[in-house]
Amino acid sequence: MKSETAAPAAYCHDNIIELDGVSFAYKDQQVITDLNLVIKERDFMGVIGSNGAGKTTLLKMMVGLLRPTQGEIRLFGEPIRKFRDWDRIGYVPQKNAFNPLFPATVREVVMSGLYSNKKLFRRVGKADQQKCEEAMEVMRIVDIAGKRIGQLSGGQQQRVFLARALINQPDLLILDEPTVGIDAQTQADFFELIFHMHAHHQMTFLMVSHDIEMIEGYLGKEPRDRCGGIKFYVRHSHDQSCEIPGLQHSLLEDAQVPLASK
Amino acid sequence: MEILTADFFQRALTGGLLIGLTAPLIGIFLVLRRLSMIGDTLAHVTIAGVALGFLIEVYPIGVGLVFAVVASFAIEKLRKAYKGYAELSIAVIMAGGVALASLFFTLGMGYNNDVVSYLFGSIYTLDTTDLYVVGAVTIVVVAIISVFFKEMFLLTFEEDAASVSGLPVKLLNLLITVMTALVVSTAIKIVGALLVSALLTIPAACSLLIARSFKTSVIFSVVIAEIAVVAGLMTAGIWNLAPGATIVLLLIAMLILTLIGKKGFSA
Ligand SMILES: [Zn+2]
Numbered sequence: 001m002k003s004e005t006a007a008p009a010a011y012c013h014d015n016i017i018e019l020d021g022v023s024f025a026y027k028d029q030q031v032i033t034d035l036n037l038v039i040k041e042r043d044f045m046g047v048i049g050s051n052g053a054g055k056t057t058l059l060k061m062m063v064g065l066l067r068p069t070q071g072e073i074r075l076f077g078e079p080i081r082k083f084r085d086w087d088r089i090g091y092v093p094q095k096n097a098f099n100p101l102f103p104a105t106v107r108e109v110v111m112s113g114l115y116s117n118k119k120l121f122r123r124v125g126k127a128d129q130q131k132c133e134e135a136m137e138v139m140r141i142v143d144i145a146g147k148r149i150g151q152l153s154g155g156q157q158q159r160v161f162l163a164r165a166l167i168n169q170p171d172l173l174i175l176d177e178p179t180v181g182i183d184a185q186t187q188a189d190f191f192e193l194i195f196h197m198h199a200h201h202q203m204t205f206l207m208v209s210h211d212i213e214m215i216e217g218y219l220g221k222e223p224r225d226r227c228g229g230i231k232f233y234v235r236h237s238h239d240q241s242c243e244i245p246g247l248q249h250s251l252l253e254d255a256q257v258p259l260a261s262k
Numbered sequence: 263m264e265i266l267t268a269d270f271f272q273r274a275l276t277g278g279l280l281i282g283l284t285a286p287l288i289g290i291f292l293v294l295r296r297l298s299m300i301g302d303t304l305a306h307v308t309i310a311g312v313a314l315g316f317l318i319e320v321y322p323i324g325v326g327l328v329f330a331v332v333a334s335f336a337i338e339k340l341r342k343a344y345k346g347y348a349e350l351s352i353a354v355i356m357a358g359g360v361a362l363a364s365l366f367f368t369l370g371m372g373y374n375n376d377v378v379s380y381l382f383g384s385i386y387t388l389d390t391t392d393l394y395v396v397g398a399v400t401i402v403v404v405a406i407i408s409v410f411f412k413e414m415f416l417l418t419f420e421e422d423a424a425s426v427s428g429l430p431v432k433l434l435n436l437l438i439t440v441m442t443a444l445v446v447s448t449a450i451k452i453v454g455a456l457l458v459s460a461l462l463t464i465p466a467a468c469s470l471l472i473a474r475s476f477k478t479s480v481i482f483s484v485v486i487a488e489i490a491v492v493a494g495l496m497t498a499g500i501w502n503l504a505p506g507a508t509i510v511l512l513l514i515a516m517l518i519l520t521l522i523g524k525k526g527f528s529a
């Protein structure tokens with residue numbers, strides 16, 4: 001761990017993602033050049049950029065799907081190549097990442113959030129099924145648990161993938177364009193929910209989005225960092241007013257009380 | 263009817279039942295990942311191995327199996343080199359297989375009957391050794407799939423999410439391809455190289471129409487394949503038809519019925 005880099009203003013939380021001089025080139029094209037970036041625990045980082053600015057590339061590097069051509073990435077203080085605690089990261093992919101004709105029920109998809117490297121050679125037990133039911137309850141998808149994922153509306157699918165990402169109660173939630181192809185009201189509810197989770201729960205967020213209004217509304221008008229055409233907006237939080245451990249309790253309340261009333 | 267109790271028919275039935283289990287198990291993963299062509303490709307490569315086996319007088323299915331496994335590694339390598347162009351690597355390997363096969367054929371003084379029987383299948387000529395090989399492959403495939411079933415589900419559903427969950431994606435991909443090679447090379451004596459991909463893909467195609475969950479679609483495709491194998495062998499045995507072709511035609515009939523039934527339900 002290198003602590004000498006760009007001495008932080010005042011220490012309050014550990015670094016969750018660190019990028020040191022990261023560059024990425026695809027063939028002859030330089031996509032990302034010498035990016036230094038820190039995401040601290042309890043940060044909400046919004047990433048905005050035009051198409052082709054390299055947002056997706058960046059996200060893929062941060063979760064180990066692509067290797068930077070230069071520089072180093074650390075997750076939870078660990079160089080990404082040695083990182084093993086993947087169950088600490090929840091990942092909500094872009095909406096069209098799966099085949100809509102795939103025969104998988106909502107329950108099967110949510111459950112698959114548990115299949116990390118730590119679950120290899122282990123059976124799915126009662127406790128796992130319980131986790132799955134809870135995650136579905138929280139996201140209000142219990143009544144569609146037996147439906148095929150491809151038959152659902154965009155908003156329902158999004159809740160399924162969010163339930164899957166939350167099933168391990170991750171420390172870091174990564175969202176890749178979570179609201180593409182979803183109607184305005186569902187989008188607003190969705191943002192309300194994750195902003196609440198950030199504001200009052202022990203979680204860190206990284207979200208790639210095209211929705212500048214939403215991002216600026218919660219994270220402020222001024223990006224903290226820039227890299228080429230990509231802008232990074234950050235808001236930090238210390239409040240943990242939802243003190244009962246885990247997410248389930250309060251999300252369940254959110255689910256009963258209409259989201260807008262918070 | 264006495265054919266049904268004959269030894270060779272019993273062996274055929276046993277071999278058919280085993281392949282009827284493994285082929286759809288692998289096939290569903292291939293179909294869902296849009297890699298159906300891999301089965302066909304590996305079948306062509308296997309034929310090259312079988313031809314070589316006849317040429318050098320070594321157990322043909324054994325040589326074919328080695329060829330198929332080597333080709334499956336090559337496909338995985340090429341798939342990485344041409345990311346997003348899986349069908350390109352598949353086409354290259356397929357062409358290589360066909361070329362090698364015809365080379366060995368001509369070296370062996372033309373197509374002999376034995377080799378032709380691998381093109382169209384000759385389930386009645388299964389001997390005990392063949393059964394042992396098919397049995398061993400079945401055990402390996404069923405064991406690997408039951409151990410990694412949940413991981414393979416996630417890999418097939420969404421490869422990126424599998425990576426981000428820290429799963430050994432490369433290893434799992436390789437396992438699927440190698441298992442395909444094992445199944446295809448042992449299945450060609452039963453349905454023939456030209457029809458092997460039908461046994462891999464049609465059961466999956468049927469079950470995708472009716473199953474809602476992944477688990478049921480796996481079960482359905484195995485059941486459909488087994489029905490086709492048993493009914494196909496019986497029909498072929500009684501009316502003296504070509505068994506491999508009968509099995510495949512039955513599968514196609516079942517697919518058509520499923521399609522019609524589905525239309526009827528949704529209408
Ligand atoms: Zn802090």
Ligand SMILES: [Zn+2]
Pocket residue numbers: 196197200201242250251
């Ligand atoms: Zn709360």
